[in-house]
Amino acid sequence: MGEQLQLYSYWRSSAAYRVRIGLGLKGLAYETLPIHLLRDGGEQHGEAFRKANPQGLVPALRHGDRVLSQSLAILEYVDEVWPEQPLLPKSADERGRARSIALAIACDIHPLNNLRVLQYFEHTWEVPQPRREAWVRHWIEQGFAALESMLADDPMTGRFCIGDTPGLADCCLVPQVYNARRFHVDMAPYPTLLRIDEACQALPAFEAARPERQPDAPPA
Missing domain, CATH: 3.40.30.10 (Glutaredoxin)
Incomplete structure (x- = not known):
């Protein structure tokens, strides 16, 4: 290998x-x-x-x-x-929960606001930009409300989505928070998501992965 x-x-x-x-x-x-x-x-x-x-x-x-x-x-x-x-925790309960969080983002939130959906709205249905952005915010806000509820009071939640070690769920959460900020989503209703995002951003792996740090990113 x-x-x-x-x-x-x-x-x-x-x-x-x-x-x-x-x-x-x-x-x-x-x-x-x-x-x-x-x-x-x-x-x-x-x-x-x-x-x-x-x-x-x-x-x-x-x-x-x-x-x-x-x-x-x-x-x-x-x-x-x-x-x-490992990106996934050891116990079956924690692994299942990590996958639930990751899939909620990757399957239920992100596909509704990705590029090809927005391009279809723009070029095929000629949906104006304000309405396209309202669509994005609606689905992110709905998804984040559910995630906040899942994470806020669960004993498995620690510094990160599952305990005190970052993993699969955090890999999905941080990019979606980045995307939410791009579309001016009010993050105040999601304090747990914000707290986890802040903890992640302090780690080198998350900093190095930021879009602005990539070799193909446009000049600032």
Whole structure:
């Protein structure tokens, strides 16, 4: 398993952000292969990238002759191949809870405000930008209200989503909080989410994964 890891990524992709955090938490080095989601109609639609990932989505992780897609599948793959510094806790209860939080974000919140949905609204239905942004805020706020309730009073919640070690759930939460701030979501109703996000941002793996720190990020 000594082959170099290569991550097809876009600097502001929430899903790629998750994987960057996870690789950082595990101390795994990787090469970034930028896929610009807007340039020339979107490089993810090009033949070269479609050969790597027929879905035409980032992230995708190349490990030797294998290419994996879907951020949560990638994170669980690297957790199994490199079990040191695990992203999932030991007990079945905690692992189930971590996956519940991660899936609530990756399956129920993020897909409703990702780029291809907003582009469809804009180009096919000609939905004005204020209404597109209101759509994004609505679904983030609804999802965050549920997450706040899940995390606020649960004994499994610690400094991070599960206890005092960051893992899979935090890899998903932090990019979604970043996205919420992009769309001017009022975060005051979600103090637990804010507290966990702040604890995560203090760690080098989260700092290094920030969109602005990526090689394909535009100049500030």
